[in-house]
Amino acid sequence: MAAYGKTDTMIVHTADPLNAETSRAALAEHDLTPADRFYVRNHGSVPDTDPAAWTLRIDGLVEQPLTLSLDDLRGLQRREVAATLQCAGNRRSGLLEVRDIPGEEPWGPGATGTATWGGVALADVLALARPTGTATHVGLVGADVSEEAEPPQEFGGSIRLEKALRDEVLLAYEMNGELLPPVHGAPVRVVVPGYIGARSVKWLHHVEVRDRPWEGFFQDVVYRLLQPEQEPGPGVGTPLGEVALNAEILVPDHDARVTAGPVAVRGYAFAGGERHVARVDVSADGGKTWVEADLDEDLGRWAWRLWSTEMHLDRGDHEIVVRAWDSAAASQPEHPGPLWNPKGYVNNAWGRVTLHVA
Template sequence: MTSWGKRDEMIVHERDPFNAEAPPGVLVEEFVTPVSTFYSRNHGPIPELDPDAWSLRVDGAVSRPLTLTLAQLQAFDHVTVTATLQCAGNRRADLIKVQDIPGEDPWGRGATSTAEWTGARLGDVLDAAGLDPAPGAGHVAFDAPDVSQLADPPQPYGGSVPLAKARGPEVLLAWAMNGAPLTQAHGAPVRVVVPGYIGARSVKWVQRLTVQPEPSDNYFQATAYRIVPPDVDPTQAGPGDGISLGPVVVNAAILAPFDGSRLPAGRTDISGYAYVGGDRTVARVDLSTDGGSTWVQADLGRRTDRWAWTLWSTSVDLAGGPHTLLVRAWDDAGAQQPESPASLWNPKGYANTSWDRVEIVVDAA
């Protein structure tokens, strides 16, 4: 095992703060991603909190502000949700190939993982605090103790989601991951899990919830996780500039075979994931083995988990020579991934949902 209990095969982009993803071939091994393989995205040093001393403050536009210990939080109904989290920078490496993105980690396909999360519904906790449905209750902000130097001046991490999402039965204050207590690297003792939204909104080590009229003014909500136009200097972008990222749009990637593989001729298994957030589901996945001239529909795997990815697969006969594998997904509203990463390039490298491309060589029979 490497840092923070992660597998040795992890691709480590930074050690402090710790940022790492699984290689594609490892990620496809299981529907539920082991904790040792789950991607890790951090903006500052990972805090170490004492579960016995931890508490959660719930305030703002509520009639009964609360301070809950871990034991008191765990007295709420326990709920388990299988949900995928995807970093907004997932597949940034392909955008960097279009044009360099200085200062940003070159995430590949592995900044996406799925876990079984157990905790209390955020909505139940808000109800216990006497949630006020008046205009003062438009968003729920989350505050955490991990301080990031990326903000100027440095500040603790935070974010928010609209109240309508926060009250969804899938949104949790989670204390367990895959049936075991959260690890330090994944937000122990308690984190927010917001299925269907970019991973940045699933705030780890959460210590405060505030019901308020507007989105959080925290740097990572107001400034960082926003798509700005291609001609904008991201270092000069301020609060409110660009488009705020929330629900994940449809995305698919090829996990096996990996880019640059050399394979024997004949029947070849190809697999990967497809995922979409919001209120949508993956409806179809198409695969091309000839650079987009022809397409076949892939088989969609386990489909019982509303908030989790689809692990798709197919088998094709490949003749000798080079092959360009392409994958594209469609959601149930008819939206499809755009073809080119160039059309999506932005100076922070967020939301690359273009067709995924893998180049392989097949040996002659």
Template sequence: MGLWDKRDDMLVHQTEPYNAEPPPGALAGHLTPLDTFYSRNHGPVPRIDPARWRLRVDGLVERMLELSLDELRRRFSEHQVVATLQCAGNRRADLMAFRDIPGQVPWGPAAVSTARWTGVRLAEVLAGAGLRDGAAHIAFTGGDLTVSTTPAQPFGGSVPVAKALSGEVLLAWGINGRPLPAAHGAPLRVVVPGWIGARSVKWLQRVTARAEVSDNHFHAEYSILPPDAHPRGTGIVLGPLALHCAILRPGAGSRLPAGPTEVSGYALAGDDRTVTRVDVSRDHGRTWVQAELDPPENPWTWQHWRTTLTLPAGEAELLARAWDSTAAVQPESAATVWNPRGYANNSWARVYFTCHP
């Protein structure tokens, strides 16, 4: 078992802070095992004493709260939600292949994972504090100090009140029936289903009701800039996930026998949308085959898909594209969505491999 109890074949992009994704083929199951769950960090994993830890709820509230984990469990009802978390930089490597993005983690297609989360609804905690008039955003502050800001600051961000009050948003202490481990945000983290993973702040210390969006560096950092903009600028701040799919099998660079070949992957619509169709092409997009698509457990989970194609011997390229419940379809090219930070690559999935006779 590797660092932070992860499988030995994780693709480790950085060791400090620890940033790693599993091999794509390991994501075939509906729920992702803890040793396979991707890790995205901006600083060292903090060591927090659960007995001394307290959650502070403040800002534009009638009653400031300071709650231990036991008090959270006693005062509020326990709930579970199955939700997929995806790093905003998932599939950044495909953008880098088009044009370099210096200083960013070259994520492949596996910076995404799904779990059954256990905790309390954020809406119920906010009701306990009593939101005041003018509270339009709920900000989260983590317990990790980032290594890329001067001075160092905890990781944070915010979501609009309407999302915060949605029943699926949890303050979670459990994952897949187990206590949340330190590497994934213990003793408490936010889970914001359907939104970029950066809004699901780990090692949660503070929940603040505000009139304006979070002033934390990383709230605006997760934004899409125009292609010619300076990387330190501010663009379209990211929230709901973009429609996306990836090919998990065959793996990139693999060598397979020619003939019938099973092709499989996942698709994710984001926010409260669902995926309605996935198409796969073996001839550079001239013709498409509609894949078999699993129904969603809820609007916030990925959907796996599969089909079988007969492939000739030689170099092979497979394409995949998804459609969602609004009839939106993924853009064709990484060139279309390239941006200086490499976020939200939702262009067609592409995998190159070889078939031998």
């Protein structure tokens, strides 16, 4: 795990497929998360791809099926977007406290990060292939094979054509100004700003324009919101897409010992979809009274807002709570209980850490 820095930077859930999240402290240090401390949620081993031999096939409901090389892609207009990616299972650990979910990674709040992504607009590639009038969805397929599906299959997903044509959706070959690292999808990954990380398919090799969602395992069976008593199965539940409003406390860490007096508190808030973070409130009394946090620089509509404030804490144990409000004046649920669902997605209840003040 040397590539992922110190053990106090990354929390590794499984080594292969690699599943690792950023520690709270490390996540709080940068508005733009360095690649070597950016969370990794993989469903198969990292494929061994030779960039010189890599090709991207674009077919399905298009007038002109295409096969593009990396040089072809680099010949198109380069675009850049600062975007937060967030795993649908981020903060699952809060749901596990409600009820167990066997076999799922116990993600804390570090299955998210923000980077500038450089590449070409998926829309520009689709313009070359010319989707037909019946096209409504775009399937995105990676080269990584997952044994979570039976039989094993490549990871993939789909988004609606309307979103695919938005110029923020990139086929990215750069992350924070450098070549995309293998573990993050080199040579080319999709970046779908505002959507769950699973739609930002890594090791992309196939774009299929369709008249319905992609039917692969990771679109049709998992990454769906189910009723508490439902069993995952083809088409069961509603597919996840845009990310729900979320917020967490990163500093001080949960269960930390701190000194009485002024305590610096820092964390993130992220409004997915088309929304932005309007306000972040922090409470030291479980939500009876709140202070409004200061928001860091606005990195644009697709990125989180880091925030900070100072709380004056007396001796004793304190639960510090955070909640965000988005541009629709919507906020977050107080407790994770009503959010529990099979597979454990979308815990966006108020963030909480307990501090021991001495």
